[in-house]
Amino acid sequence: MSSTFEHVTLGQRVLFGSAKAAENLATEVARFGAKRVMVIASKFESQTAAEVASGIEVALHYNDVVPHVPIEKAKKARTAAVEHGIDLLVCVGGGSTTGLAKAIAMTSGLPIVAVPTTYAGSEATNVWGLTQAAHKATGIDDKVLPATVIYDATLTLSLPADLSVASGLNALAHCVDSMWGPRADPINQALAAEGIRALNAGLPLIKLDPQGLAGREQALYGAYLAAVAFASAGSGMHHKICHVLGGTWNMPHAQTHATVLPYVLAFNAPEAPEATSRIAAAFGTDDAVAGLDNLRTFLDAPEALKDYGFSEESIPEAVDLILPVIPASNPRKPTAENLTELLRAATAGTARGL
Numbered sequence: 001m002s003s004t005f006e007h008v009t010l011g012q013r014v015l016f017g018s019a020k021a022a023e024n025l026a027t028e029v030a031r032f033g034a035k036r037v038m039v040i041a042s043k044f045e046s047q048t049a050a051e052v053a054s055g056i057e058v059a060l061h062y063n064d065v066v067p068h069v070p071i072e073k074a075k076k077a078r079t080a081a082v083e084h085g086i087d088l089l090v091c092v093g094g095g096s097t098t099g100l101a102k103a104i105a106m107t108s109g110l111p112i113v114a115v116p117t118t119y120a121g122s123e124a125t126n127v128w129g130l131t132q133a134a135h136k137a138t139g140i141d142d143k144v145l146p147a148t149v150i151y152d153a154t155l156t157l158s159l160p161a162d163l164s165v166a167s168g169l170n171a172l173a174h175c176v177d178s179m180w181g182p183r184a185d186p187i188n189q190a191l192a193a194e195g196i197r198a199l200n201a202g203l204p205l206i207k208l209d210p211q212g213l214a215g216r217e218q219a220l221y222g223a224y225l226a227a228v229a230f231a232s233a234g235s236g237m238h239h240k241i242c243h244v245l246g247g248t249w250n251m252p253h254a255q256t257h258a259t260v261l262p263y264v265l266a267f268n269a270p271e272a273p274e275a276t277s278r279i280a281a282a283f284g285t286d287d288a289v290a291g292l293d294n295l296r297t298f299l300d301a302p303e304a305l306k307d308y309g310f311s312e313e314s315i316p317e318a319v320d321l322i323l324p325v326i327p328a329s330n331p332r333k334p335t336a337e338n339l340t341e342l343l344r345a346a347t348a349g350t351a352r353g354l
Ligand code: NAD
Pocket: 042, 044, 045, 067, 068, 069, 093, 094, 095, 096, 097, 099, 117, 118, 119, 120, 121, 122, 123, 125, 126, 127, 128, 129, 155, 156, 157, 158, 159, 160, 163, 167, 253, 254
């Protein structure tokens, strides 16, 4: 571990408490002195959003939310915020909903209070994403970092078990990729290791008892640590692969991450002994790849990219897009050959010992 590094900690208030979202939101709205609040939630999330916002005055309920923030939807939401004289954005939902709030904050500078209902983690990063003509652009801007995050595990109880598993493994991918991201350092690695421990403890509890709060709370805590680590360490090989697959082939975010992760871990593990032993220890085992495999088997995790709309014939195009963007910090040098082999195995859902 290098003891020479530069680490940036992002400034954000975090309020954690089951069944406390409505109360905590009312406190935050008062603290901001907000008079014109825009509550953003997709149609599926709008009932939850109404309950969370039951203690505040809402100027605009906005629910035109779709995955990957198409630029047209962002422009429409920005116009609505201006027309209604909004002074605070509140988003209640998954990463797609948080993403739309970020798109508004990007141009308006309005503060965001984020109330996440999945384990995607966008709420704890200063990363925005916008899709235009099948290309997803991302960037960093401190204006999009939510000022406050309100975590309430009761809001995740409605997330079906299979989506909870995929979303939780998306969070786990933030932790694993943080071990070798371009700005990996001992602080974000420590957060990532604790994130792995919490997710490895919480996700099996969700599988066993989807309506129990203990697993949900552990997973939400782990998802937050994962996102903080990831925001600080930056995108590694895993995220570059999933970003291209999601943006170009419109694949479902969480399931794509859940499927690709074991392949990237197996790919890098032999060349990253220090990171791999930290990951293994966080799983409570001496073999990181086996630790992840055990968890995935217990969770009945997504197995193959072909199940989510990706096929073998797209691999050459994917390799062309992914290879140039894998950071130089990646422990194992990617080549067209080994990346093709990785994608072929992940597409079919076979053979991880790359
Ligand atoms: P999502 O927000 O699209 O949600 C998936 C589905 O689950 C949606 O249909 C949603 O309505 C539903 N849902 C959400 N919460 C629910 C609940 N509690 N109960 C029942 N249904 C619920 O998916 P996601 O995986 O949360 O987020 C993915 C998006 O977030 C992607 O666009 C990704 O790029 C982005 N993201 C961005 C960052 C960042 O740092 N900018 C980080 C992670 C993810």
